[in-house]
Amino acid sequence: xxxxxxxxxxxxxxxxxxxxxxxxxxxxxxxxxxxxxxxxxxxxxxxxxxxxxxxxxxxxxxxxxxxxxxxxxxxxxxxxxxxxxxxxxxxxxxxxxxxxxxxxxxxxxxxxxxxxxxxxxxxxxxxxxxxxxxxxxxxxxxxxxxxxxxxxxxxxxxxxxxxxxxxxxxxxxxxxxxxxxxxxxxxxxxxxxxxxxxxxxxxxxxxxxxxxxxxxxxxxxxxxxxxxxxxxxxxxxxxxxxxxxxxxxxxxxxxxxxxxxxxxxxxxxxxxxxxxxxxxxxxxxxxxxxxxxxxxxxxxxxxxxxxxxxxxxxxxxxxxxxxxxxxxxxxxxxxxxxxxxxxxxxxxxxxxxxxxxxxxxxxxxxxxxxxxxxxxxxxxxxxxxxxxxxxxxxxxxxxxx
Numbered sequence: 001x002x003x004x005x006x007x008x009x010x011x012x013x014x015x016x017x018x019x020x021x022x023x024x025x026x027x028x029x030x031x032x033x034x035x036x037x038x039x040x041x042x043x044x045x046x047x048x049x050x051x052x053x054x055x056x057x058x059x060x061x062x063x064x065x066x067x068x069x070x071x072x073x074x075x076x077x078x079x080x081x082x083x084x085x086x087x088x089x090x091x092x093x094x095x096x097x098x099x100x101x102x103x104x105x106x107x108x109x110x111x112x113x114x115x116x117x118x119x120x121x122x123x124x125x126x127x128x129x130x131x132x133x134x135x136x137x138x139x140x141x142x143x144x145x146x147x148x149x150x151x152x153x154x155x156x157x158x159x160x161x162x163x164x165x166x167x168x169x170x171x172x173x174x175x176x177x178x179x180x181x182x183x184x185x186x187x188x189x190x191x192x193x194x195x196x197x198x199x200x201x202x203x204x205x206x207x208x209x210x211x212x213x214x215x216x217x218x219x220x221x222x223x224x225x226x227x228x229x230x231x232x233x234x235x236x237x238x239x240x241x242x243x244x245x246x247x248x249x250x251x252x253x254x255x256x257x258x259x260x261x262x263x264x265x266x267x268x269x270x271x272x273x274x275x276x277x278x279x280x281x282x283x284x285x286x287x288x289x290x291x292x293x294x295x296x297x298x299x300x301x302x303x304x305x306x307x308x309x310x311x312x313x314x315x316x317x318x319x320x321x322x323x324x325x326x327x328x329x330x331x332x333x334x335x336x337x338x339x340x341x342x343x344x345x346x347x348x349x350x351x352x353x354x355x356x357x358x359x360x361x362x363x364x365x366x367x368x369x370x371x372x373x374x375x376x377x378x379x380x381x382x383x384x385x386x387x388x389x390x391x392x393x394x395x396x397x398x399x400x401x
Contacts, residue, residue, distance in 0.1 A: 004250065007142035011243055013149065014164045015236065015308050022161040024236030025100045028227045029107040029165060031220045032090065036083060037115045038216050040076045042202055043209030044068060045122035046340060051196070052126025053261040054268070062187050063194025064201050065123065071198075072119065076112035084108035095227050106165035113172040117141075120179035123187060130258045132182060136175055138253070144171030207345050214352035215336065218359055218382055222375040225363045230371060238372050240308055241315060242379075244297065245322035249330040251289035255282050256334050264341035267398075283333040290330035297323045318376040325380030328387060335390035338398060347393050355386035 014023050051061045083090070087104035091097055121136035148167035153159060223242070227235045246253075259282055266275040297304065301319055305312035339348035359382035366374025 004139055006139065006146045008243060010142045010146045010149065011240060012308060013146070015240065017153070018161040018164065019233070020236030020240075020309070020311065021231070021233040022164060022236065023239055024227070024232030024234065025097065025103045025161070026164050026168070027223055027235055027239040028095055028097075028100060028232065029103040030168075031224055031227075032083060032104060033107045033110045033114060034216060035220065036079050036111045037076070037118065038209070038213055040072070040079055040111065040115045041119060041209070043205035043207070043212055044072070044202065045119045046208040046212060047201065047205040048119065048122040049126040049261060050264055050341070052123050053128070053264050055265070059191055060194045060196060061123075061126070062191040064196040064198070065187060066190050066192050067194065067196075067198045068201070072115065073112075076115045080108050080111040083111060095232075097227075097232055100232070102162050103165045106162065106169050110169055110172045113169075113176050117172060117175045117179055120176075120183055124179075124182065126261055127186060128261055129182070129186075134254070136179055140175050140178070141168070141171055144174045147171075207349055208340065210349045214349065214356050217356050218352065218379075218386070221356070221359050222363055222379045225360070225367055226372070226375050229367045234372060237312055237315060238318075238375065240305075240312060241319045241322055241372070241376065244304060245319055245326050248290050248293045248297065248323050248326035249286075250293065252282075252286045252330045252334065255285060256337055259334055260337045260341055263337065267342045279333065279338065283331075286330040286333060290327050294323055294327045315372050318373045321373070321376045321380050325383040328384045332387040332391045335387055335394055338394050339390065342398050344393075344397055347397065348390060351386055351389045351393065354389070355382045358382050358385060 011023060014026060048061070048065070051057060051064065054061075084105055087101045087108065088098075090104055091100040117136055121133050124130075124136065125133040145164075145168045148170040149164060152163040152167055223235055223238060226238055259278060263275055263278055266272075266278065298320060301316040302313055305316055305319065336348060339345050359378055362378030362381060363375050366378055368374075370377070
């Protein structure tokens, strides 16, 4: 919870100190980092959850981790360097904002660092170290970013917008170091014997990469397209709306980290009654919490956005559109986890591809005429579409085989 709140506080103080434009540049640099890191991981992190969750499989799981380690290190290093040296080109040719360049250069090392944070977080998720997984995957990044942000402003006296990007890079480095400490306790000593062959393991991971890629593209296409056609200030405002709307599905995000390895183990051992019981309980919790949070945002939308600045209030109904999409997302349950953990990830991949195509078409059609309202509508429609189709196929393929 502390880390979750830190994400909102980090955005709040960035906006308050340096304005929506700086938040927009930070958001665009994060999009480049997250998309690049995703490609580098090749879906291996999702596969790690499954193999580390299996009973009596720890040595095989350790072995494949250490086999893949040098390849992952080299890939992430090369991509980080590529982004650093092409930051000017990305800033000017794609986003038409030369002042984005230093943000990209400071974020470039995070491609390698963040990749290993998520790979290690996936291992801890499979080992059911859920608090550590949640801290590494989501909460810790912005908690440390907030700490380093104020350290730079007050102690080092760096009172420039780039301080936000510098603080984020320092935060991701801190998370890597923490993950290595715990990795040493759980995965070491080095083991290179495993029933998993490197090439075959990566090949099995690729469908998970495609599904994860489409989820990330769905999450970032709106901001990227907005950044291409509009200025960084609008991206900054929109990133705040997205962050506030995501509160509605908070319970789903929190329970998913616990649920995924448990349903994977239950389904693999043919404990279908237990599998269904866990899903039903999660859906009930998600629905109750999501409805309460949605009503809170609906009633206090102007007050909430006014905390960030007067320029945010005209976009209050764009916030409601996004929050409504997250409400449906929460009510329909952990569809993604069920597909990924039951071996039906190819169905989820195809559903996400359809939703992604719809998302991009709607974004491109609406962004120039309607700006933030256009991309908000496109995002909400694509989220609802993917979850509705996903819920239908889960019921058909998993729930009633």
